[in-house]
Amino acid sequence: SGPEIWREFDRSKVYTADLESALHYLLRVELATHSTLEGEELKVFKDFVTLVSKLYPGGGSVVKLMETLSDWLLSLPLQRIPYQAVLDLVNNKMRISGVHLGAELRWVGCQGSKVGLRGYPCSLWTLFHVLTVQHDAMPTALENTGLEGETAPVLQVMRRYIRTFFGCEQCGRHFEQAAAASMDRVLDREQQVLWLWNQHNMVNYRLAGSLSDDPLFPKAPWPSPSLCASCHEEKSGVHVWNQDNVLRFLRHHYGASNLSPTYSL
Template sequence: MSRTLLVLIVCLSALRFGTSLGSRSILRTVADKNGDSEDYAIDLNATNFDAVFRDAPATFAVVEFFAHWCPACRNYKPHYERVARLFNGPNAVHPGKVLMTRVDCALKMNTNLCDKFSVGHFPMLFWGPPSNFVSGSWNPKEEKSEIRNIDDGRTAEKLLNWMNKQMGSSYGLDDQTFENEHLSSNISDPGQIARAVYDVEEATSTAFDIILERKMIKSETRAPLIKFLQLLVVHHPSVRCRRGSAEILVNFDELSLADMKQEEVASEKGAVKNFQICGKDVPRGYWIFCRGSKNDTRGFSCGLWVLLHSLSVRIEDGESQFAFTAICDFIRNFFVCEECRQHFHEMCSSVYSPFNKARDFALWLWRAHNKVNERLLKEEESMGTADPKFPKMIWPPPQLCSSCYRSHSSKQIKWDENVVHKFLTNYYGKMLVSLYKSNSSLGNVVVDGALDELATSTNAVAVPVGAALAIALASCAFGVLACYWRSQQKSRKPRRSSELKFCEGYDSTEVK
């Protein structure tokens, strides 16, 4: 058995195990029953209880233990849902704050779970950080528990008042989605970036949706997209986005619909929609770190910038020029804001020497972002379109990295670029994925043999010997499968000369 197939079998076996683990997708699920009403609270059971709370992006959680046969529980449900509407679902008014859940103790499968929390009456509500519910329990005699019994939540008003007291907030039952003028700026809190991994997932999914919806995959854009996907397979901070990027590479030919006849396009339309780069359940409009205080600010553009910075600090020296060309070509071919695209292309075109060090590329992208912020700051001030809570600024601000500044005047800033690079690496690298890695059983796995084989077969990423490229095990599986699958395809059908072959390699085109 070849080395490639052996690695593939091992990886796919692990992938089946990984997919049985908890998924964050359930956190945003809102079921529409018969089209009449929406349930915002998440129904949990003994099989997914720990996994959901382990992956929860929320700061706090509420668990309602109830019994479906209990009349009081049925009467209480509308009250609970009025509060859950504020915090759960893709259109949550206050996302990322509280995860509202429920457990039906009348089901036999939940008996032991309800016993662990000493449920003695229905409904019974508990409050605490999500992590404390993982393998957690509650005992009324225990005085110093992070999980608290909510003893005054019998109506929606009382429940929300109780929660407001715990959070120091003033949320109301009539709060509506956006405008979020009350939203506080997070620029002085370095820990906030840890939650941006969820925004990076959404930005990646949104970008790929735009590419598919606008049918932007053409003969001249195939190579730039494949290059960018290869970069995501290795370095995307999200495990499931790495896995999805690799799966798309495997099925890349099915996405090229530009040359199909109209009836063929129609027949393939449903299949194309099934390609979801970060998973089918990534929501829309659920920005946490990148949420603006107005409807039309931040969001997607912020998430995309965070993704690019994350990629820039995760690559190795031998990949710096490839990453530069992949990102520049991706923005030039697939970013639909024309003015932004042109400005970014101009900055890329002004680079005449190849990047030999990852540090140099990370700092170039940082400088480019600050140039964009300077330009937009002046435009937004003159037009009155700035987000009042999140105006454009030079990054990082002194609140986050005072040592990044050698000197700071109104006309000029002198940076300590060594300190800046250290900040960028920590902020967009370690801190960005810290929350995600701690909650993911696949995030820290490195399979050296599969990695070497994937890198060699693509001939696109120059990987230094021993480089710590943390490919998730699932991504490894799809990556190896990509090369094996395409090697088999060469004997099945002819290829167009203009078509880029994923496993045959190609030369990176430098931006002059």
């Protein structure tokens, strides 16, 4: 690959190129470290694919690919699936039906100022924020998937995915701790959106100034006042979040109508 070209972008938008690159990386790089999927791993992967096929906004080629993958996984009587079979299916489907996931990684809102910064972990957060907001907007989307009985299905699938597959094991341990401590207090779809936002900010606080902090994108409480002034309030001289306005902002920011196809294939 040639030299990286900087892609101009707008921080108030979410780019489908980042979401597609997240799935591309997940299917072709992260999963490839598991030569077979079986037992709990297979279940976790199936649930992830189901979740994305039902909640990924827009109904475009990503959804078609994930639906095909999901149908195939659910129809297989096998207890263990070689990773190569997953990859073959993804490649074949993409070739035959023109369904594509992008032939390369194209980070936009998740570009880093240096290779190794941002990219995949940024896009995985973004994907799950989008999925929580989409679940809130389409409460019945998960009916008949086996996930409809869970109170916070997006968080549960995310938790299991991160624990099982996420390449950053230290991240997985931190996330698991946070999930074990408070995920069971999430009682509805709105709280699901807000829990992930709050948890992401906890990670931002912890990582501010660390090695993984991109100097062009310093970790800070999000959304900044310039993105959402009404999200911020002061009570007796202390900063507090206005949670109603944060929720409204998240629904807008990660909502289907704020997705930009610029740079997407």
